[in-house]
Amino acid sequence: MQYFSAQPSPLLAPYVKNYWAMENCLPQGKVYHHRIIPTGLPDLSFYLHNRPCISKTGKTFESPSTLTGQHKNYYNLSLTGQTTLFSVTFRPSGLAAFFPLPAKELFSLHVPLQQILATEVVRKMEDQLFEASTFVERVKIAEDFLIRLLRKNTNDYPGKRIMASIERVNKSTGHITVDQLAKEACYSRKQFERVFAAKAGISPGQFLRVVRFQHALHLGVGGYKQNLTQLSYHAGYYDQAHMINEFQKLSGLTPSEFFKNDCAPYSDYFGDMS
Numbered sequence: 001m002q003y004f005s006a007q008p009s010p011l012l013a014p015y016v017k018n019y020w021a022m023e024n025c026l027p028q029g030k031v032y033h034h035r036i037i038p039t040g041l042p043d044l045s046f047y048l049h050n051r052p053c054i055s056k057t058g059k060t061f062e063s064p065s066t067l068t069g070q071h072k073n074y075y076n077l078s079l080t081g082q083t084t085l086f087s088v089t090f091r092p093s094g095l096a097a098f099f100p101l102p103a104k105e106l107f108s109l110h111v112p113l114q115q116i117l118a119t120e121v122v123r124k125m126e127d128q129l130f131e132a133s134t135f136v137e138r139v140k141i142a143e144d145f146l147i148r149l150l151r152k153n154t155n156d157y158p159g160k161r162i163m164a165s166i167e168r169v170n171k172s173t174g175h176i177t178v179d180q181l182a183k184e185a186c187y188s189r190k191q192f193e194r195v196f197a198a199k200a201g202i203s204p205g206q207f208l209r210v211v212r213f214q215h216a217l218h219l220g221v222g223g224y225k226q227n228l229t230q231l232s233y234h235a236g237y238y239d240q241a242h243m244i245n246e247f248q249k250l251s252g253l254t255p256s257e258f259f260k261n262d263c264a265p266y267s268d269y270f271g272d273m274s
Contacts, residue, residue, distance in 0.1 A: 004020060006136075008143070014094075015093075015146075018272070021150040022085045025081070032077055032079045040092055040207060044066060046085070047083070050080060051064065051084075055074070055078045059104060113125075123202040178205055178208070213246055216237070216266070217266070228243070243255060
């Protein structure tokens with residue numbers, strides 16, 4: 001399996017966390033099951049060869065290009081044959097800068113890009129990515145595409161306030177209350193919950209929970225995974241039982257099971273954070 005990653009240009013950095021790609025070819029008849037956990041980050045994925053299916057339902061992705069919104073539950077993807085994936089990972093409220101719909105409408109969904117943008121625009125993008133021979137070329141194509149979308153957008157003050165709230169969440173590693181975030185953003189709690197969900201695609205309470213979980217993953221990878229008591233303390237959970245319960249709900253695994261996984265555990269949210 002080959003894996004590539006790159007950072008966005010300064011213009012897109014407030015909205016895009018990174019670009020990444022994966023290429024893999026499984027022997028005929030082999031199936032690879034990949035667990036997807038809540039990351040706090042929506043993404044736009046282009047499957048340039050075989051498309052995955054959701055293991056529980058057996059439903060294959062409808063389109064080569066798919067927007068995946070925020071989600072609060074884990075699920076498994078099944079991959080077969082040749083997989084060439086190119087993905088744009090957005091920052092928590094990044095989708096709102098590019099796409100003309102409330103991000104909350106994508107919650108827990110995989111939506112074909114053609115349902116949001118004109119078919120000819122999407123097909124041109126897919127063709128360009130398929131014909132590109134290197135990851136660097138694909139990043140350039142994605143950057144040009146996103147910059148065009150960004151320039152069509154108007155100034156979004158509510159979005160900027162939510163971006164400031166998310167930065168506050170990041171600094172607190174999720175250990176801040178919704179009421180405090182609302183107060184700092186100069187909203188009532190009800191207003192804040194509505195605007196936050198529209199821009200970030202998830203309720204602030206659910207988002208805080210995911211960020212705390214991702215911070216625990218980050219700390220575990222950083223050296224605390226052998227001592228769950230210390231990990232739960234440094235991750236800010238009430239106790240070890242609370243942390244175990246959160247891991248099971250969000251990943252389907254206990255912390256011990258998660259960190260013993262064959263694939264090296266990694267926090268998508270806090271890993272390589274800038």
